[in-house]
Amino acid sequence: MISTALRGRSGAIVWILAIGLALLLPEFIPSKAALTKMCLIGIAIIFALSYNVLLGQTGLLSFGHAVYFGVSGFAAIHIINLIGRLQLPIPVFLVPLMAGVVGAVFGLLFGALSTKRHGTAFAMISLAIAELVAASSLILETFFGGESGVTTDRSLGPSFLGIDLVSQSQVYYLIVGWGVVSAGGMYAFTRTPLGRLALAVRDNPERAEFIGYSTRMIRLLAFIVSSFFAGIAGGLAAINYEIMTAANLATAASGTVLIMTYIGGVGYFYGPIIGAIVISLIQLSLSDVTPAWLLYLGILFIVTVLFSPTGIAGLLERHLPPLRAGLFHRLIPSYLLSGAAGLVFCAGAVALLEMNYHVTLNAHEGPLLRLFWLTVDTTQPMAWVLAMLTGVVGFFLFRKTWPYVANAWSDVDMRLRESKP
Amino acid sequence: MTQTALDLKDLRKDFGKTPIIRGVSLSVAAGERHAIIGPNGAGKSTLFHLISGRFPPTSGTVSLHGRDITRLSPFAINRRGLSRSFQVSNIFPRLSVFENVRCAVLWSSGYGYSLWHLIDGLSDVTAKVEQVLAQTGLSQRRDTPASVLTYAEQRALEIGITIAGGADVIMLDEPTAGMSHSETSGAIELIRSVTAGKTLIMVEHDMSVVFDLADRISVLVYGEIIATGTAAEIRANKAVQEAYLGTPAGAA
Numbered sequence: 050m051i052s053t054a055l056r057g058r059s060g061a062i063v064w065i066l067a068i069g070l071a072l073l074l075p076e077f078i079p080s081k082a083a084l085t086k087m088c089l090i091g092i093a094i095i096f097a098l099s100y101n102v103l104l105g106q107t108g109l110l111s112f113g114h115a116v117y118f119g120v121s122g123f124a125a126i127h128i129i130n131l132i133g134r135l136q137l138p139i140p141v142f143l144v145p146l147m148a149g150v151v152g153a154v155f156g157l158l159f160g161a162l163s164t165k166r167h168g169t170a171f172a173m174i175s176l177a178i179a180e181l182v183a184a185s186s187l188i189l190e191t192f193f194g195g196e197s198g199v200t201t202d203r204s205l206g207p208s209f210l211g212i213d214l215v216s217q218s219q220v221y222y223l224i225v226g227w228g229v230v231s232a233g234g235m236y237a238f239t240r241t242p243l244g245r246l247a248l249a250v251r252d253n254p255e256r257a258e259f260i261g262y263s264t265r266m267i268r269l270l271a272f273i274v275s276s277f278f279a280g281i282a283g284g285l286a287a288i289n290y291e292i293m294t295a296a297n298l299a300t301a302a303s304g305t306v307l308i309m310t311y312i313g314g315v316g317y318f319y320g321p322i323i324g325a326i327v328i329s330l331i332q333l334s335l336s337d338v339t340p341a342w343l344l345y346l347g348i349l350f351i352v353t354v355l356f357s358p359t360g361i362a363g364l365l366e367r368h369l370p371p372l373r374a375g376l377f378h379r380l381i382p383s384y385l386l387s388g389a390a391g392l393v394f395c396a397g398a399v400a401l402l403e404m405n406y407h408v409t410l411n412a413h414e415g416p417l418l419r420l421f422w423l424t425v426d427t428t429q430p431m432a433w434v435l436a437m438l439t440g441v442v443g444f445f446l447f448r449k450t451w452p453y454v455a456n457a458w459s460d461v462d463m464r465l466r467e468s469k470p
Numbered sequence: 471m472t473q474t475a476l477d478l479k480d481l482r483k484d485f486g487k488t489p490i491i492r493g494v495s496l497s498v499a500a501g502e503r504h505a506i507i508g509p510n511g512a513g514k515s516t517l518f519h520l521i522s523g524r525f526p527p528t529s530g531t532v533s534l535h536g537r538d539i540t541r542l543s544p545f546a547i548n549r550r551g552l553s554r555s556f557q558v559s560n561i562f563p564r565l566s567v568f569e570n571v572r573c574a575v576l577w578s579s580g581y582g583y584s585l586w587h588l589i590d591g592l593s594d595v596t597a598k599v600e601q602v603l604a605q606t607g608l609s610q611r612r613d614t615p616a617s618v619l620t621y622a623e624q625r626a627l628e629i630g631i632t633i634a635g636g637a638d639v640i641m642l643d644e645p646t647a648g649m650s651h652s653e654t655s656g657a658i659e660l661i662r663s664v665t666a667g668k669t670l671i672m673v674e675h676d677m678s679v680v681f682d683l684a685d686r687i688s689v690l691v692y693g694e695i696i697a698t699g700t701a702a703e704i705r706a707n708k709a710v711q712e713a714y715l716g717t718p719a720g721a722a
Contacts, residue, residue, distance in 0.1 A: 252562040
């Protein structure tokens with residue numbers, strides 16, 4: 050994991066600004082709905098960071114990371130209920146830590162089964178474990194509560210220093226607090242001997258064996274660390290929702306954290322944070338706007354895999370050298386040109402997709418569709434022709450203008466090389 | 471002879487029904503520089519893999535400083551003081567040169583899988599890494615990702631990783647393969663300096679390197695050692711001349 054942008058003093062400033070922003074955000078956006086969304090994003094950030102301990106740092110592709118999030122979340126629900134029933138003097142804001150320990154224990158258990166292998170074999174075992182746990186979540190009703198899940202009331206515990214977690218804003222600050230602790234912990238982990246050796250195991254497991262390291266042990270320890278932080282996220286989710294259901298540990302949830310982490314950028318520590326924010330916003334906001342949001346999410350994932358495998362963070366890092374060298378303005382004209390063409394293409398494609406969705410899934414709403422700021426009559430052939438035309442023209446314009454971007458970049462890269470000694 | 475560093479007793483390895491190593495017995499004294507030569511396909515690399523734990527032998531034993539290490543895993547063998555390099559550079563491509571060497575230093579410095587130390591605070595580790603980088607001539611390339619090093623630099627890094635853990639038995643698999651003349655002489659000096667006071671076992675094709683560095687030479691042909699001796703003895707050996715060096719003696 051290379052983090053050139055967020056290291057050193059400028060890096061520290063960015064982190065402090067980010068934490069400050071997280072703390073002040075409820076002041077700027079006082080709506081209740083926004084607060085709920087920010088809570089979900091905070092949980093997603095911790096979860097995605099924990100996933101990157103496996104994927105980016107240790108090179109382990111897991112299809113079952115939601116297991117450790119989910120099981121810990123269920124455990125947290127039971128812990129809170131127990132605190133309430135026995136009137137234990139344990140503040141509920143410490144429950145995420147206990148959930149983390151539960152996650153770590155399951156990480157040890159299932160990690161011992163899977164970390165002997167890496168690559169495809171590891172991925173398949175992780176999927177098998179995920180399916181196994183998802184299946185048992187519907188059978189073991191005492192713990193998982195069957196189809197309806199298990200519920201709690203987060204205000205059951207004792208009030209401590211005025212923290213009773215009754216209001217959503219208290220929950221938000223709790224998530225921010227645990228988020229800062231978790232992100233700090235995972236960043237520190239990348240700077241420990243074990244964290245560095247995980248990178249070596251990711252890069253070349255064979256060589257690591259021949260310089261004295263059990264790659265299996267390193268994978269297992271990294272797996273436990275990752276599961277611990279996933280467990281903290283799960284515990285916070287339990288406090289936030291006050292309910293956990295089988296969906297929280299299903300393979301779909303594991304897929305979402307994979308997509309978040311990958312789109313954000315697995316090669317950079319802060320990549321998953323960006324990914325968690327972007328994907329959560331798509332999930333939370335785009336789903337209000339269009340029924341096709343999952344399709345757009347899938348397209349975004351495919352585009353990232355194909356064209357920007359280093360993710361959003363990789364794109365940002367790519368732009369840092371020209372920014373620092375004062376060459377960024379040389380890229381802007383080509384970006385504007387190609388970006389405009391790309392927007393035309395996207396507008397056409399989105400129009401076609403939305404119209405298709407409308408006539409197939411939302412036919413009962415009649416032929417009229419609100420699209421952007423227009424009302425489109427899907428019975429008019431002209432609407433379809435126009436949408437298709439926009440898409441085709443946009444595509445060709447984009448193809449024609451993309452070389453300008455490529456040229457601008459080769460020019461900038463050349464100047465960067467020249468400016469170096 | 472002094473103490474024995476590495477002792478092979480009737481080591482055999484079959485792949486399926488094909489015997490590749492057919493009963494190798496060899497004793498290397500502590501502090502000796504021993505070269506293993508032989509034609510392509512003789513089983514030199516396989517022999518290295520058997521000693522270093524990559525494959526288990528079909529039969530026979532390997533002992534290091536008198537202790538049996540047969541069938542131990544590679545990391546366990548490494549921790550007992552045997553470290554090897556690879557014929558094809560086997561480094562950590564996405565890590566910096568410094569990180570490559572640091573990984574190799576951590577175990578012997580006692581930090582192993584530690585979660586309780588911050589790596590930047592380990593001044594003993596950093597000092598040791600700097601020392602290895604200076605020895606291998608890679609100090610200038612400290613922060614370069616290993617994948618963008620030149621070939622000769624990657625070979626030097628390969629040797630650096632191999633010796634960094636402080637093993638006293640060093641095994642180098644064709645350390646100068648693919649190098650130019652000047653690079654080769656540089657590599658010979660490097661090998662000589664980093665293995666000073668240690669036991670060296672190397673596979674090598676370049677006869678000038680072998681005759682220059684090695685105290686003793688073993689000739690491996692079809693999975694068997696047909697001769698072991700000093701450079702002069704090997705040059706004079708009839709069987710070796712037929713099997714390997716070609717009829718006119720002194721092909722060096």
